[in-house]
Amino acid sequence: MLKKLSIWVVFLAILLILPLLFDSIMGISILNQMAIAIVIALSYNMLLGQGGMLSFGHAVYFGLGGFMAVHALVMIEFETVTFSVTLIPMVGGLFGLVAAIFIGSFSTRKAGTVFAMISLGMGELIAASSLIFVDFFGGEAGVIGDRTFGPPFFGVDFAQDVEVYYLAAFWVFIATLFMYLFTQTPAGRMANAVRDNPERAEFIGYSARRVRFISFCAAGLFAGIAGGLFAMNFEFLTEENLNAATSGRVLLMAYIGGLGYFVGPIIGAVVLTLMNSLLSNYTELWMLYLGIMFVLTVMFLPRGFAGFIMLHQLAWHHGRLKTLALPYLVTGVPALLCAASLIGLIEMSHTEADIFHFLGLPLNPDQLVSWALPVLLTLGAGYATRSSLPQLRDAWHAANTEGKRAK
Amino acid sequence: MTILSLQQVTKKFGATPIIRGVDLDIQAGEKHAIIGPNGAGKSTLFHLISGRYSVTSGAIKLKGKPIHNRPPYQIARQGLARSFQVTNIFPHMNVFENVRCALLWSSGYRYSFWHLLGKATRLNDRTHAVLDQIGLSSRAHYPAAELAYAQQRALELGIAIAGGADVILLDEPVAGMSHSEAQSAVQLIRKVTEGKTLVMVEHDMNIVFDVADRISVLVYGQILATDTPLNIRNNPRVQEAYLGEETAGA
Ligand SMILES: Nc1ncnc2c1ncn2[C@@H]1O[C@H](COP(=O)(O)OP(=O)(O)O)[C@@H](O)[C@H]1O
Ligand SMILES: [Mg+2]
Numbered sequence: 001m002l003k004k005l006s007i008w009v010v011f012l013a014i015l016l017i018l019p020l021l022f023d024s025i026m027g028i029s030i031l032n033q034m035a036i037a038i039v040i041a042l043s044y045n046m047l048l049g050q051g052g053m054l055s056f057g058h059a060v061y062f063g064l065g066g067f068m069a070v071h072a073l074v075m076i077e078f079e080t081v082t083f084s085v086t087l088i089p090m091v092g093g094l095f096g097l098v099a100a101i102f103i104g105s106f107s108t109r110k111a112g113t114v115f116a117m118i119s120l121g122m123g124e125l126i127a128a129s130s131l132i133f134v135d136f137f138g139g140e141a142g143v144i145g146d147r148t149f150g151p152p153f154f155g156v157d158f159a160q161d162v163e164v165y166y167l168a169a170f171w172v173f174i175a176t177l178f179m180y181l182f183t184q185t186p187a188g189r190m191a192n193a194v195r196d197n198p199e200r201a202e203f204i205g206y207s208a209r210r211v212r213f214i215s216f217c218a219a220g221l222f223a224g225i226a227g228g229l230f231a232m233n234f235e236f237l238t239e240e241n242l243n244a245a246t247s248g249r250v251l252l253m254a255y256i257g258g259l260g261y262f263v264g265p266i267i268g269a270v271v272l273t274l275m276n277s278l279l280s281n282y283t284e285l286w287m288l289y290l291g292i293m294f295v296l297t298v299m300f301l302p303r304g305f306a307g308f309i310m311l312h313q314l315a316w317h318h319g320r321l322k323t324l325a326l327p328y329l330v331t332g333v334p335a336l337l338c339a340a341s342l343i344g345l346i347e348m349s350h351t352e353a354d355i356f357h358f359l360g361l362p363l364n365p366d367q368l369v370s371w372a373l374p375v376l377l378t379l380g381a382g383y384a385t386r387s388s389l390p391q392l393r394d395a396w397h398a399a400n401t402e403g404k405r406a407k
Numbered sequence: 408m409t410i411l412s413l414q415q416v417t418k419k420f421g422a423t424p425i426i427r428g429v430d431l432d433i434q435a436g437e438k439h440a441i442i443g444p445n446g447a448g449k450s451t452l453f454h455l456i457s458g459r460y461s462v463t464s465g466a467i468k469l470k471g472k473p474i475h476n477r478p479p480y481q482i483a484r485q486g487l488a489r490s491f492q493v494t495n496i497f498p499h500m501n502v503f504e505n506v507r508c509a510l511l512w513s514s515g516y517r518y519s520f521w522h523l524l525g526k527a528t529r530l531n532d533r534t535h536a537v538l539d540q541i542g543l544s545s546r547a548h549y550p551a552a553e554l555a556y557a558q559q560r561a562l563e564l565g566i567a568i569a570g571g572a573d574v575i576l577l578d579e580p581v582a583g584m585s586h587s588e589a590q591s592a593v594q595l596i597r598k599v600t601e602g603k604t605l606v607m608v609e610h611d612m613n614i615v616f617d618v619a620d621r622i623s624v625l626v627y628g629q630i631l632a633t634d635t636p637l638n639i640r641n642n643p644r645v646q647e648a649y650l651g652e653e654t655a656g657a
Contacts, residue, residue, distance in 0.1 A: 185521065189507070193497045196500055205570065218520070
């Protein structure tokens with residue numbers, strides 16, 4: 001109990017300290033995007049990780065919530081309604097919930113392929129209607145709001161991004177807490193049961209459909225809250241925010257982070273936001289690398305980053321984690337080198353400049369010899385990585401079995 | 408008092424009749440065994456009673472109320488629980504959660520998303536009590552999928568009996584167990600179904616004659632005879648249709 005409480009205190013502390021550590025325009029901007037991503041990724045995991053519902057259209061609830069939130073901002077601006085913009089995420093949440101109640105009422109009838117196809121279809125349908133219902137979606141241009149017109153909240157008018165960050169941090173904390181608590185309730189536990197075995201769940205008194213529907217509505221609510229945060233942060237929304245590409249990115253986040261663990265999607269949201277905002281500054285090929293990372297994760301870390309970390313529990317439990325440090329280094333350094341030179345190769349073949357800087361070396365892509373070094377380095381480092389694998393495997397084995405004996 | 412009643416129940420898959428007009432009255436508190444050769448339709452009969460399949464014709468009543476063609480969760484809520492011939496548990500949840508979920512509805516939690524289960528002391532105590540009964544306390548935190556076969560069968564049974572249903576259907580609960588495992592499983596079944604109505608499909612005749620108050624013999628989708636173990640043993644038609652080959656085979 002105390003341990004759990006302390007985790008939440010640490011989480012809150014991190015949320016509060018982060019903007020002090022990354023106190024720049026870009027830093028705060030990335031933190032705001034991370035906050036939004038964490039909420040949407042966690043809400044997605046209520047469907048897939050906890051409820052066994054593979055959705056290709058989760059951005060719908062995020063986007064609809066966001067659009068509604070922008071309209072609420074506009075209404076505040078024109079004094080049609082008066083309330084603090086701190087509540088804007090809740091507006092998004094409620095609208096996401098309404099949309100989820102409506103769509104979930106038929107889409108949760110079945111899980112599996114049927115559910116996945118309906119989610120895809122609804123995603124396409126809503127994205128297409130955004131060009132039809134121009135009043136609500138603003139057509140291709142989208143809708144624009146202004147978060148600074150509401151009554152000031154204890155003197156804060158949200159003109160600064162960092163003010164938005166603290167608001168977002170508050171909502172991230174609340175949303176994360178409630179999504180966690182949901183997993184501890186009868187509805188949350190039965191969501192796991194229905195994910196595992198919908199048939200048996202019915203024989204212990206639960207309608208699998210109703211259980212899925214409840215998770216689906218909760219996921220819509222929290223996705224809408226994330227959409228409201230997005231509206232607060234960017235003050236505009238377009239069709240892009242609810243289309244299939246955005247839904248796909250949410251799926252990637254949750255999957256790469258690890259569906260089987262509550263913190264998994266948080267890790268995924270942080271990593272993908274960083275890749276999205278940092279990598280895209282350096283290379284236009286970042287989507288390619290993201291794709292490669294996703295494929296590698298699915299193949300080698302089926303339980304995601306969180307699952308990979310949890311793999312070390314046993315070794316850690318028996319105090320043998322440090323024996324893995326050296327083998328990890330021996331494999332990791334050449335592996336990184338191999339990846340780096342492979343990326344260098346890809347970038348060099350893509351570049352249009354006359355001189356390409358490969359690991360600091362100026363090379364001319366038009367000369368054949370320029371390619372020799374990166375190719376050799378890739379192969380060499382790849383070979384070194386490969387040859388170190390048996391050692392790593394032995395070390396892994398020793399760290400885990402040795403621990404058992406000590407028990 | 409009749410607690411479970413089947414009236415002229417039939418079931419066809421496509422054009423193939425599998426259950427061909429079954430009449431059966433089970434008394435409250437009775438221990439009833441259903442025996443019959445493979446493919447006779449015993450499991451199908453259980454699926455009809457528990458709502459997994461719809462009946463083609465006929466009626467099934469639980470405590471006087473019709474339950475045929477109702478979804479399984481409604482039938483379960485009226486106090487009928489069952490186990491499956493092929494283990495049917497929640498593989499990625501741990502053993503404790505498996506049993507606790509089976510207790511939720513009967514404990515009145517319904518679809519609540521405002522109760523925290525960590526604080527549900529009575530529910531958790533009851534879960535531990537069931538785990539003790541089925542001998543899985545030491546495995547409480549194992550994922551159900553990682554249990555050994557006999558332990559999975561014990562869990563299968565635990566899920567069926569946890570909710571305190573007063574009518575319990577067990578489909579070959581000890582099949583595939585070693586002799587000693589089966590012995591203790593039978594003890595367990597006896598203990599946990601005390602005072603309740605039990606309908607059980609079982610192949611092992613020693614167990615059947617030991618546990619059952621009455622036996623129904625199902626052959627090719629029809630009930631050949633329903634009677635006490637002694638009378639069933641001495642029934643020439645049953646011997647001819649079923650018991651004869653069984654004893655010859657054993
Ligand atoms: N869903 C189904 N579709 C078609 N045939 C089925 C189905 N379920 C069972 N059967 C058939 O019904 C017959 C009885 O099966 P079952 O009830 O499992 O027998 P038992 O449990 O007595 O061994 C078998 O011939 C089986 O092939
Ligand atoms: Mg059978």
